[in-house]
Amino acid sequence: MGLRLGWASLLVACLSARATTTVQPLYSGTMPLSELATAPDGKFYGTTRHGGSNDLGTVFSLTTSGVFTTIYAFSGGADGAHPCAALALGANGHLYGTAPYGGAQNAGSVFEVTTAGSFTLLHLFAGGSDGAEPTATLAVGSDGLLYGVASRGGAFGCGTIFRINAGGIFTNLHDFTGIDGDHPAAALTPLGGALYGTTQYGGAGNCGTVFKISTNGVYSLLFSFNGLNGAIPRAALARSSNGVFYGTTAYGGEGGFGSIFRITSAGSFESLYSFIGENLGSNPSGGLLLEGNRYVQGSTALGGAHGFGSIFWMTVSGGIDSFYSFNGDETGANPATALAQGSDGNLYGTSGSGGTGGGGTFFKLTMPPYFDAIQILSGQQVRYSGAGGTPNGQYILLTTTNLMAPITNWVAAGALPFDSTGRFSFTNTTPKTINLMRLP
Template sequence: MSKFYQAFKLSVIVGCASPFIVCHAGEAAISNSNLVHAFSTFQISPQVGVENHAASPNGKQQLEQEDEGYYPEAGLIQGKDGNIYGTTRYGGVHDKGTVFKVTPDGTVTVLHSFGDSANDGANPQAGMVLGSDGNFYGTTRFGGDYNNGTMFMVALQPDGTVKETVAYSFAYAFTGAYPRTGVIQGKDGNFYGTTYSTGQGFMGAVFRMLRSQPGDFFFVQHEYPFQGPDGANPRASLIQGKDGNFYGTTRSGGVYGKGVAFKIEVNSDGSLKETVLHSFSGGSDGADPRAGLIQGEDGYFYGTTYSGGVNGNGTVFQVKPNGVEVLHAFGGSDDGANPLGDLIQGSDGNFYGTTHSGGTHQIGTVFKVTPSGTETVLYSFGSSGGTDASYPRAGLIQGSDGSFYGTTSAGGTYNVGTVFKVTPSGVETVLCSF
């Protein structure tokens, strides 16, 4: 299995007592599982990087919302320095989100508050990638010169300070707007990503972004705007296949308006050519894919649809040259329903993921699907009582211990989400409650 573990969208790790690894599918790789975020209660002051430790009756670690960020909706990434980096959608000095750092001993530092300048980005919903130059790159959904979102760069300076640069401001009519996913760096060194909407039909686009030389600013060399029959409104990150092409999904558009799986080829002049691999019909093949694709060890691509299938509750599918083969149609009830997160292929060759609903208690599941299509519910959320995790919205990663880790958007002690662990045999532990 690749060291680039497919992953999930992680919230701030609050009160966790166990080491694990985290990253965001198609965005980052974390191969060190020795991160220990263990922790006294603390409060970060408005001054970047300054912390004040304080006692708390319940011992729960807290990030002060106004200045230190809240609602982290994206995954984390490990830097070359061994520290962990991420974003929050809201909070910070200007309540427009933050970039933060977590050291292995659990010290949290706010590196950047979005909104520090008139054209700064705002409200990141995706994680960052570590570029080949050692800097971090990410996107914000809003802000920039036109308030249509940005791509930003965060550079860690030798003296320990941080420099954030708006590398690109999306201009709605020309290059699309409102990126909801991060960028990936292709094998050619350029950055690729998607925007949810454009001025050409409001259907989103795939873009290829190059660096201006010299300097830290970028320009969109080419984009491919979706037109509807070829897909519309991508909500998941791209991946680069073993063949060098890029692959992804759109949640709508296609022949039936139910979404597509697509391939993007880069022509010799840098322009982008799209091929629809499959148009979902909303019938037995599924509809509304909200997660991206992964490439299996066999070279085929795998993914999920949120709805459709013979039971109307979503599917797990394999992309083949002549369309898709449905490996499993979720049944609801004791089975799961409505997967939102990406699949991963475990070290045993099977595929693992989560459903947002369904299961014994109708609040989500962790499942396994063999390459031949046999599905097993490993765990139904709610089985361990009222403070159990519930309603996962993201996929899983597999830790170096063989267990699977993920997040839920609800449940836990405070019913505002958790980080959980599930062993391959289906034993679940809530590691922390937000």
């Protein structure tokens, strides 16, 4: 009986802590439509669709304390215009990205930029066989080369998959036909010698696809959405450590407001959750952030308690909870990108609208530690584990044998550590006790 009481009390504390999650606006921008990329220097790097000296978009850096620095401003000429994808970090420490417009044919570009702002054009799209309007983040393959998609153009006008190296040598790997996919808009996700991705449309039901392509261009259609199991996947697939992919669709599902799914590298598909347009949110357009193989976190562009989108947390078995709803104020509105993990253990993200100027925000999501596993050991010993702490930080463990309200006589059992990823664990060896975590 004592074990059950201790277990229940800890879980109640955990859920209450999640309910007090706060979002802090760091900077109001000009339409940041991409997720943030984390660099070894601890800063985030990204792009804005507008802003800069020509209002044609920028590359920027952002610190965890909110210091925003414009690194490069697009001119709309040979460098491109209106970037809307995240940046990829190369092995050389340089940043690689795409812009969907600009150039002689206004078909977009692939570029390299250093963290100091030195810009190099790698490829200008002609809008024909090489593709047009690259709106997705580049991916670094197992061979160290860059892989990406163009949302339009190609032999059939349905988009392409391409490869490019740091010297600008460009290779078209695949032309979408419509039947095998149409209008790719998300980054590719590497696994082994292949890359996995999604198209917004095409496939058997014209509701989008999941595909696989090898680094030498061998293409395989893995799955076609039919609307009931989801439609219009706009985000990259998130890969777990066991090789399973998790993703979202912006529409479709049983409720019609989008879905969360998982799929194996062999194409075995499972729908995990369908949004129904209530407080949990609707229309998830961004990707997912995985916590090991246990949880996924993401955002919805609409819905939530105020209708401006939400941030949610879900177990890999499909149990879901919303722990923040945007209200369109200074924190932002309509987030449509994946969250990023900061070096301080907090989560960071962008919203495409809202904020003080209405042009979107960069925000920090602060969550208290939470329990995610309970293991009954020998006798009456119970081991509790969790995540969400400050990496390499500490917490205070309090315990009491007073099981009757009001609960008093808390005794500090000492300071215990979070590991380098923010995880923690402790073992309760005394029956009929309640344990409580407290941050210093």
